[in-house]
Amino acid sequence: MNDNIFEIFGEITLTDEQKKKIYENIVKNKTSSKKERGKTNFSYIKYASMWVAVFLLCFCVKNFYDMHNRTTKIYIGERNNIISEEKIKKELSEKEALKENSEEIVNEQKNDKQIFNHIILGSPQSEETQGADSIIVENEKTDENDKTPQTEEAFSDFSASYNSSESIEENKNASSSGGGAARIKSLSFEELMNNEKFGEYFPATFINGYSFSGAALKDDYAVAYYNSNFHSVTVTVNPLTDNSLYGKISIEREDYNGKYFNVPTEKYLISYFVSDKNCKNEDVYVMLHSAEYFKK
Amino acid sequence: MGTLSTANEKEFARVYEKYVDSVYRVCLMLLKNTSDAQDAVQNVFIKLINKKEDFENENHLKAWLITVAKNECKNVLKHWFFSQRSDSSQLENITYSDKNDSLINEIFELPDKYKLPLYLYYYEGYSTQETAEILGIKHSTLRTHLKKGREKLKKILEVNDGE
Numbered sequence: 001m002n003d004n005i006f007e008i009f010g011e012i013t014l015t016d017e018q019k020k021k022i023y024e025n026i027v028k029n030k031t032s033s034k035k036e037r038g039k040t041n042f043s044y045i046k047y048a049s050m051w052v053a054v055f056l057l058c059f060c061v062k063n064f065y066d067m068h069n070r071t072t073k074i075y076i077g078e079r080n081n082i083i084s085e086e087k088i089k090k091e092l093s094e095k096e097a098l099k100e101n102s103e104e105i106v107n108e109q110k111n112d113k114q115i116f117n118h119i120i121l122g123s124p125q126s127e128e129t130q131g132a133d134s135i136i137v138e139n140e141k142t143d144e145n146d147k148t149p150q151t152e153e154a155f156s157d158f159s160a161s162y163n164s165s166e167s168i169e170e171n172k173n174a175s176s177s178g179g180g181a182a183r184i185k186s187l188s189f190e191e192l193m194n195n196e197k198f199g200e201y202f203p204a205t206f207i208n209g210y211s212f213s214g215a216a217l218k219d220d221y222a223v224a225y226y227n228s229n230f231h232s233v234t235v236t237v238n239p240l241t242d243n244s245l246y247g248k249i250s251i252e253r254e255d256y257n258g259k260y261f262n263v264p265t266e267k268y269l270i271s272y273f274v275s276d277k278n279c280k281n282e283d284v285y286v287m288l289h290s291a292e293y294f295k296k
Numbered sequence: 297m298g299t300l301s302t303a304n305e306k307e308f309a310r311v312y313e314k315y316v317d318s319v320y321r322v323c324l325m326l327l328k329n330t331s332d333a334q335d336a337v338q339n340v341f342i343k344l345i346n347k348k349e350d351f352e353n354e355n356h357l358k359a360w361l362i363t364v365a366k367n368e369c370k371n372v373l374k375h376w377f378f379s380q381r382s383d384s385s386q387l388e389n390i391t392y393s394d395k396n397d398s399l400i401n402e403i404f405e406l407p408d409k410y411k412l413p414l415y416l417y418y419y420e421g422y423s424t425q426e427t428a429e430i431l432g433i434k435h436s437t438l439r440t441h442l443k444k445g446r447e448k449l450k451k452i453l454e455v456n457d458g459e
């Protein structure tokens with residue numbers, strides 16, 4: 001093969017015009033002249049739409065995961081808000097009736113010397129709750145703006161009327177802890193639910209959706225009242241003074257209103273945890289009963 | 297030889313005029329498209345302007361330009377933009393005489409690993425050792441590529457002569 005055949009490479013050259021154009025581009029420091037010549041068939045619209053599609057895909061995936069992770073929280077939050085609003089309306093409408101009925105309830109309990117049912121609802125961390133002689137109801141909503149002063153007033157009025165009663169004085173004397181307690185009649189869950197006064201005075205207070213806390217006294221019993229719509233309620237009794245002493249009762253569906261726990265010492269906090277997320281606020285009541293109630 | 301820069305346009309113009317065709321041939325052989333080859337030539341000389349190191353001599357400069365041209369073409373071929381195009385193999389605008397039309401096409405149809413060594417060895421006049429260094433391959437590999445390239449080209453030419 002003749003090596004001169006490769007001299008044909010010499011015929012591959014740029015024209016003077018092409019050389020000049022490239023040289024000008026180089027001097028101007030242009031990196032590419034594709035746009036000027038328009039030689040490519042690639043559509044920039046395809047390029048842009050590809051990135052838009054990728055962005056939308058990422059957006060959808062992110063939303064899906066967010067929605068999946070937040071479904072429960074949103075549900076709980078909305079549910080609590082609804083319940084709170086209903087509770088507020090109910091309490092506002094019955095505010096007047098509460099004041100009148102409270103005196104009647106106290107008078108009834110003066111004659112009932114054998115049954116002392118202590119219920120105090122409130123924050124487990126609050127010093128006021130543990131030693132208070134009044135009933136403190138803490139709304140589950142964390143927003144300061146959502147608090148209902150009317151409700152607090154109603155309970156304060158009710159508490160004041162209780163504190164003035166003789167039965168409360170007797171109860172305070174009997175209890176060495178000094179913790180206050182309000183006496184009510186022991187009722188079944190259905191009775192509790194159908195009793196407007198009780199539902200108004202002692203609504204189950206949920207903290208973080210599922211927990212409730214209150215102060216307990218020595219020899220009290222924690223009893224859970226609940227509907228069978230959900231699976232179980234766990235009542236945990238936590239001591240304030242001695243961490244080695246604690247008790248827990250777990251109530252299953254079959255143990256409807258059946259389990260209780262004897263509070264072994266003074267100054268206990270009691271809390272319950274509902275393990276079923278679908279239960280509603282009004283489905284659960286945890287009450288503290290005196291020992292005498294069970295002796296009855 | 298000093299560094300080329302825009303401040304030394306005369307020197308740059310001389311180098312450009314002297315080596316632009318060599319760079320263009322390398323780019324055209326690898327890209328097989330006149331427009332892309334011209335873009336590659338432009339980028340190669342822009343890199344020459346921006347290069348800060350000195351060249352030892354003219355041969356060093358020429359070898360550097362060919363090496364940069366080869367690498368620039370490889371980068372273009374690897375780029376996703378190139379793969380999206382429908383006209384990635386056009387040779388219609390190559391400037392050559394009609395009588396050598398088929399021969400050039402035959403040479404351009406050779407694999408890159410054969411035609412570039414053939415060009416550098418037979419046309420540019422580099423030795424096998426220099427060609428191997430420019431292409432970044434072993435000397436023995438280059439010799440093999442040259443041999444196989446010649447054989448392939450010979451077969452192609454024999455077939456064409458028979459027709």
